[in-house]
Amino acid sequence: MIRLATVSPCYNEEEALTTSVQRLTALFDNLVADQQITPDSMMLFVNDGSTDRSWSIIEQLQQSNHYVCGINLSRNSGHQNAIMAGMMTARHWADAVITIDADLQDDLAAIPLMLQELAAGNEVVYGVKVSRTADPLLKRLSAEAFYHLQRSMGVDSVFNHADFRLLSRRALDMLAQYGESNIYLRGLIPLLGLPSATVDDVISERTAGKSKYNISRMMGLALDGITSFSIKPLYIITYTGMLFLFVSVLIGIYVIHALIAGTAVPGWASLILSIWLVGGFVLIGIGVAGIYIGKIYNEVKRRPLYHIKDLLLQDGNKLD
Ligand code: UDP
Ligand code: MG
Numbered sequence: 001m002i003r004l005a006t007v008s009p010c011y012n013e014e015e016a017l018t019t020s021v022q023r024l025t026a027l028f029d030n031l032v033a034d035q036q037i038t039p040d041s042m043m044l045f046v047n048d049g050s051t052d053r054s055w056s057i058i059e060q061l062q063q064s065n066h067y068v069c070g071i072n073l074s075r076n077s078g079h080q081n082a083i084m085a086g087m088m089t090a091r092h093w094a095d096a097v098i099t100i101d102a103d104l105q106d107d108l109a110a111i112p113l114m115l116q117e118l119a120a121g122n123e124v125v126y127g128v129k130v131s132r133t134a135d136p137l138l139k140r141l142s143a144e145a146f147y148h149l150q151r152s153m154g155v156d157s158v159f160n161h162a163d164f165r166l167l168s169r170r171a172l173d174m175l176a177q178y179g180e181s182n183i184y185l186r187g188l189i190p191l192l193g194l195p196s197a198t199v200d201d202v203i204s205e206r207t208a209g210k211s212k213y214n215i216s217r218m219m220g221l222a223l224d225g226i227t228s229f230s231i232k233p234l235y236i237i238t239y240t241g242m243l244f245l246f247v248s249v250l251i252g253i254y255v256i257h258a259l260i261a262g263t264a265v266p267g268w269a270s271l272i273l274s275i276w277l278v279g280g281f282v283l284i285g286i287g288v289a290g291i292y293i294g295k296i297y298n299e300v301k302r303r304p305l306y307h308i309k310d311l312l313l314q315d316g317n318k319l320d
Helices: 014-033 054-064 079-090 110-119 137-152 169-175 185-191 215-227 232-261 268-301
Strands: 004-010 042-047 068-073 096-099 124-131 161-168 196-202 308-312
Touching: 004 014, 004 079, 014 042, 014 054, 014 110, 042 054, 042 079, 054 068, 054 308, 068 079, 079 096, 079 161, 079 169, 079 185, 079 308, 096 110, 110 124, 110 161, 110 196, 137 215, 161 169, 161 185, 169 185, 215 268, 232 268
Parallel strands: 004 042, 004 096, 042 068, 124 196
Antiparallel strands: 068 308, 096 161, 124 161
């Protein structure tokens, strides 16, 4: 029997929390009755600087439900950092952690399967989205295009897997050794090199509330997913630059030829076009190089990823 902890990041989830806790409690009760998890297993909710009543709801639920624990972060630190805060806290007590978003869009039926895979010797179990019909079409298509792009950039990650996964205590302890500030868990976990398995995850609609991921957050996560793990874009830009140089030599030869032959025409249109084209490439190049420099800047500061303001634990659990 293992002591399980689920870790759920919450950012303005007041509408979803109560139902989510009810559904998780029913699942926990079954797993305890089946002797798959210990009765002191926990559901850890990480309040990521919500501006609504999320934290007071977590406090209330912790009073009435012995599974429920809470972490209150001092401000909004972002989804990935909130998950990190939860996992790094839960690893002191739990034998395994399952991260699942507070809106429970992921498949609860996958959790017993994850536990089976753990018992079979896997240290990492990925929930892989098999049906995303509940996700909006645009989100689905852009996510799939992104997974392909990431692959082509040489980033090792699991296709259609987001942040629904089980990690063993050992995996968590290994993860704790990674000191980086730009956290992108989907890229980090495969680097652990531990035996892993996948289980199917049928995505459903949010039980309540709205998605907290807007376009700019998704773009940010996507850029992190590539630039935190691959320096290929820098090479692609360098090679493109070389190609441009070569093309400009060819154009130079053509221009000299045209001058000698006397066929040179005033080429305003092509000139202005190439200025924009080349200007565009130069800007992309500077931008990409800038992203990497920005990351170095963030990493060298070694700032903590989050600050815990309050901790609500089950009786007997202490943080030393
Ligand atoms: N979340 C968070 N901090 C943030 C944004 C989101 O902890 O800054 C949480 C949110 O409460 C949810 C999870 O991250 O539990 C995933 O967010 P959401 O469901 O809005 O994303 P989607 O499923 O629509 O991609
Ligand atoms: Mg969601």
